[in-house]
Amino acid sequence: MESQKQFKRRFSFEFFPPKTDAGKEKLQTVRGQLAEVDPDFFSVTFGAGGSTRDRTIETVINLHKQGISTAPHLSCVGGTRQEIGELLDLYRENGVNRIVALRGDMPSGMGAAGELRYANELVSFIREHSGDTFNLEVAAYPEFHPQARTAEEDLKNFARKVEAGANSAITQYFFNPDSYFYFIDRLEKMGVTIPVVPGIMPIVNFSNLTRFSDMCGAEIPRWIRKQLEAYGDDSESIRQFGEEVVTNMCEKLLEAGAPGLHFYTLNQAEPSLSIWKNLGIGERERIPF
Template identity: 35%
Template sequence: MKIDHILDERKLTVSYEIFPPKQDSAFDSVIACAEELAELDPDFISVTYGAGGGTSANTVKICSHLQSRGVTPLAHLTCLSSTKDHVHRIVDELKDQGIENILALRGDRPKDPDFVAPGDYRYASDLVSDLKTRGEFCIGGACYPEGHPESGHKDRDLANLKTKVDAGCSFLTTQMFFDNNMLYSFLYRAQAAGIRVPILAGIMPVTNGNQLKRMMELSNAYLPPKFLALVDRFGDNNEAMKQAGIAYATEQIIDLVTNGVRGIHIYAMNKPDVIRQIVGNISAILREAR
């Protein structure tokens, strides 16, 4: 089912994100994770796409498995390091498997200082425009409530986001954030900029201290004092940090649902037990809101 149709039918969507294995030997464990998440009644599950398309084959396989399981899949697709021919091959594979939803992403710039992009795509909006010519896909995009790290200015970032939406995005999913006020401010500014598509809130449960360092390399998210105090107090105790991280994410989601966000998208990090605990904490809230 196309995600834009699901958004039309639901007051609130709940979805999860998983990543494919870097090695084929771990494929079964990721499928087991997908199976566990499928039992939690998500509206869809998104599957990431490795840098340069390194895990693209497994992305398609996992999406196909979810489809056969009766769960709507959302296939990530990045373009900066890829030629159009490579992207078109992946798109044809998705089409052959009956997968209708693609999250169109530029992708991170490789750390290799000698990297030169193929030149076929510069921005995610280029990929969105190209995908619109390749079939009847529902296309989603990413957004940064606190501005893309490379944009330099929030107004410029919003203008670029509007270009991406106008190219054909039906919905947007945010990068992680830890202060809900950052999202509410972003939603107001996006509305003022003429962005009318549904925006889903991306939530990252932080369950160990080392995870935070990696996340900060990928995001410029503001860390509120309450969150920093939590990490400082429990970051060296894995069990305590896991409980505290679950509690913090749960509190974030309750506030977001109370204030009428269109969707909750949880970055599962292939840890279905964490998602199960969060969803269990707020099961009645989610049932009422959806």
């Protein structure tokens, strides 16, 4: 973990683009609440093709203009170099200076993978097209990508993204901090030393958490799963237990030298803010040990 202690800490919150006018209004409220703690940036998830992509663009530009840097997720799957280049130009023209570059998942009904197949190819293309205009975030998987054939292959894939020009990384969420520590130690042995910021998922709804985790390969430790199951429909007990578990994990991560936290908000303010307040994050927390 020594390599991570050299980096200035940064804190960020992730949104998904709303589908309805009511969702847009809610996101504005959530954005305002989270802006009060002065995060380094927001990010907005991306869907390849059609209206989903357009919602991301609209959401990113609207949020960015309100005064806090907002980073779009950009997926290469299903897209052409020309389409991606035009999107990069649009973001640059609107002052966006950070992008989360991902391979992404193939949308249902889309037959071709696109001209760029992997995230490292997307990072290389962005550098070729836009130079150093954007700070490029990439994904990291402490518990390894669910489609990786081996752990070693997954680490090499991450290193390729860094070699292609990634500045920093955000991890998939996890609930076992040792997986993050081990991942960082493996990267250090490979000579890969960019900031790798832990992704944090507040625990609010057990059934939703289980569904998300099964989809993305994030492990819910047995002791956490069993306790959440025991609470049944008692949503307040689930909220309190989840807040305690995630706060304790975040404390361990920051104490060990993690260079910040990235909260998956699911367009809700209070779960992330409760953890934030428990941690007492302020300006002092942005200085590395």
